[in-house]
Amino acid sequence: MPTTAQPFAHLSAPNVSLYRDIMRVFARAKERFIVHLRPEDVAAELSRLSDEHLAQALDQLTGWSNLRADPDTSRVTSVEDFHRKRFLYQLTGEGHAAEQALTFYDEMIGRRGALQSVALEDIAEQLQALKVLASEPDPDPAKTHRLLLSLTERFSSLADNAQAFMSSLRRAIDFSDGNVDGFLAYKERLIDYINRFIADLANSGAQITVLITDLERLGHDRLLRLAAQREASDAVPDETEAAAAYANAEAAASDDWDNRWRGLRDWFVSTGTGHPSQSRLLRQAAVTAIKQLIDTVVLLNERRSGRSDRSADFRALARWFAEAPDEAAMHRLWRAAFGLTPARHLTVTAGTVAEWDEVDPPPSTPWQEAPPIRISPQLRKTGSYERRGQPNRIEDRSLARRMLRDQAEREAAETAAARRLLATEGPVLLSELGVLDARAFRLFLGLLGDALAARLPGDTEVKTTTADGSMEVRLSLVEGGAEVSVETADGGLTGPEHLIEITDLTA
């Protein structure tokens, strides 16, 4: 095998398309178990003439070690053919490997991130089956291993697709050149993605999350160990003689399975806000993509709606401003083009309006003779309405203060009364509270709010003290209680039945 093999060199050569075509012919021929091809065969496959051009290309490929040339010893039917060097060509190992690599590359690049929606279903189904196994006392190792293997396979194909999807979203798409067709095609594709991918992810994703959590509770490790043991026994046929080797193999396999499980778990289950799951990231990416899509639609619409190109409009205006004769002209252009200037009106005082009403000057009155706006003499004299140098008088606010104090005391007294009214002798049912007046009800609402805010999700009972420390409330849900109504002066408040105990701590 020549050490100078360059099986990828043809990719950067000028005639790359011809080289690729030739190589594909050989690869396809090999699939049909045909090893040797004559230049004429290649030409026929490519539907072209077997000319000098093709011969050179074959030569070149031979030089790069993609092909091997063997002398062709078959019969010829013309003198020219006899004098020409004739060869049979076949793929070399390098050439074949390169061809396979290129095919794989094309597949990867061509992948558009379409999600097989069945993958999620399959994963859910397999997890379900694993769950059944996990709850058995003695799970069948073969079954377990098979399930885990197919789960792994389904999952990695899902993850690959998702990755392709993410990267297709990230691909910067530039519509500034107004490529509307390109955009419309992209839009269709994106909406397609979103429909299939995200809907499936949202629906099955939640189910899968629950299944994973359930499995972990049932002891998924046991199943992973079973699979690892089975793999280890495959690797080492005789376990008695090679105990150490077996242990190593089992540990390695076990590590692999733990790692795979972690991948699966991280994909679907978020661990705190800092580590959102892959599926969550995907959903976010999709939402962002939709936003960008809408932005672009808006942009395209705007560009279409104007009769003229607005960018050109602004450039024309820039030119007009540059060419305007003077500043006054520019200010006029500014107002006319943008219409952003405020309205402007003269003022009038209440005194003058009253004077007009009184005098009622006819419309033929010249300004000179109508009642004028009276300018404050202070302003006329100093340019300011305020008197200079003289501080404002200090107001006596004792009356207002006394009023505020009285009001505060009255309110405190009323609240204390309401508290006494509200305080219960031991626990009572909400429905037995009786009719509350407006003030007591407001206090009660506050208490209820405090208590409900202090209650953690899942709790049925809560005890809390109000923010001002004046009351304690204990609230517990009555199992199977009906909707009840608390009657107040302003109407009824309905809600589930609770047992409530209110203690007035200030009493």
Added chain:
Amino acid sequence: MIPEEETAQRRRALRALLAKPLLLTETDADAVVLVRQHQSHLRDWLGRETGWRLHVDAEMARLFKTQPATNPPAPDPTHPARGRAKEPFGRRRYVLLCLALAVLERADAQTTLGSLAEEIMNASTEPELAGAGFAFSLETRAERSDVVAVIRTLLDWGVLTKVAGDEDAYLSATGDVLYDIRRPVLAAMLSGHRGPSTITAETFEDRLAELVDEPIPDTDDLRNQAIRRRLTRRLLEDPVLYYDELDDEERAYLTSQRSAITRRIEDATGLLPEVRAEGIAMVDPDDELTDVRMPEQRTDGHVTLLVAEYLSTRQRARLDELHAFVRDAARQFSTYWRKGVTEPGAEEQLLGIALDKLAALRLVEVDLDLVRSRPAIARFAVGEPTIKTEDAYR
């Protein structure tokens, strides 16, 4: 909803749109909610009375105001684009602004200040811009800060929203800033009916005329409607509408329909008609619906007030005359005014500000070195001093 409340809400919504034709949900949440609530009513009213289009969506409310380019007889140049310090834009900023918008129109969803500036610079090399004498290289600090001023304007309008970074860091060449581009807002920037790129006229006035041109209807009814819309737009937008600025057709229409038009505007906005022999002003009792105020406090407001007072007693004044007047006033009021007003040359700046304000409010006309007072300047007078008794402080 009670009818008074509904009217008040509709007025607030329309006023918000008139004051700021582009309202964004982040910065003007209340106003956008109001506009959205009353959008069908507002759209009907604006369509009928002004022919203006109203666009409302989840992010913004945009009133596409259009106005005649030339308010006869004098064009009105007192509505410049302004930077954050209220300074009017100059040529370079206007051009950069348009180039920035052109670049953003073609950009992806995000951009940085650095790459935007680069692309603006590339766009500025277009031969037609260079031919007009426009050059931009990003090399001087002044050029960079003009880019930043333009970007900040785009941020204020909501065309861009900042993601990270700081423009000041870019100015000192140490950092960059990342922005999101908001296409819907970008798409709502231009208010004209025609795209400027479709206009081939060569002179500035022709271009402007074609930009705001609206086809003239050929039936009497529609022509009357067009006249009413023109008049309503100007009454909604301008501080004073003088009869001598109208053509015969408009004047005839306004004379016969005056009370109907002003009443409709009053109902819709709460502005009151001040109808005088020389013209009409829709005045604002709430003193909100304006970008230029008079009277106003502090030095600039005070100078404006004094100049107005001086001009209200005479038909016209020469600039040097007014300079002398402001110089005297600066000495007289130096204890109340900001520092530096008595330095030589300060009077030019002070008078410039005052005349800009008065011209913007259509109270004076400046023609080279002559300032003419316009009739409405007579509507201001110093009130009688009121003596406050001790009770006033109780």
